[in-house]
Amino acid sequence: MKIERLEIEDVVLFTPKIFGDERGFFMETFRQETFEEFCGNYQFVQDNHSKSSKGILRGLHYQLKNPQGKLVRVIKGEVFDVAVDMRSKSPTYGxxxxxYLSDENRRMLWVPPGFAHGFYVTTDEAEFVYKCTDYYSPGDEYSVHWADAGLAIDWPIGDVPPRVSEKDAQGATFGEALGY
Structure with a gap:
């Protein structure tokens, strides 16, 4: 497994080694001891699977009372995946x-608790799976607006605005958002 710390070193990109031949392939997608060495001692309590069409943008979501760490990957298609540091005492706050995560590169991204998370679908459709360190709590979910000028996220959307949920369209600016 190739492991790479991104510009925010708490966010980790995993690229598994693929063993394949004419019959198919095999890859290890998770090993607790390796995960703990690079990401910390977290336990996963919930797995999720979503499917979205091209041009869908989901996020930027986070929870305050029950912050979720997420180990995310794409099993079909491609997304541009984003993590925003919401930890007010962090040197990388804001x-x-x-x-890019896809069924071709098979990368996985660790988004630690204390981060807002979102993704944009770049292919006709994408299936997205992720492990969470805490349970989803609907009354504790918040959203930072995907196009917040202060964050200046370089989404690969081109000239067509993404399709977002009503909740995400109403997301707070980063300056208005509640941090950790």
Whole structure:
């Protein structure tokens, strides 16, 4: 497994080694001891799977009382995945990092608790799976607006605005958002 710390070193990109031949392939997608060495001692309590069409943008979501760390990957298609540091005492507070995740590169991204998370679908459709360190709590979910000028996220959207949920369209600016 190739492991790379991104510009925000707490966010980690994993690229698994693929073993394949004419019959198919095998890859290890998770090993607790390796994960703990590079990301910390977290336990996952919930797995999620979503499917979205091209041009969909989901996020930027976070929870305050039950912050979720997420180990995310794409099993079909491609997304541009983004993590925003919401930890007010962090030296990287208010900064973001992004990575392309796809069924071809098979990368996984660790988004630690204390980060807002979102993704934009760049292919006709994408299936996105992720492990969470805490349970989803609907009353504790917040959203930072995906196009907040202060964050200046370089989404690969081109000239067509992304399709977002009503909740995400109403997301707060980063300056208005509640941090950790």
């Amino acid at each position: 900064r973001w990092v992004g990575a």
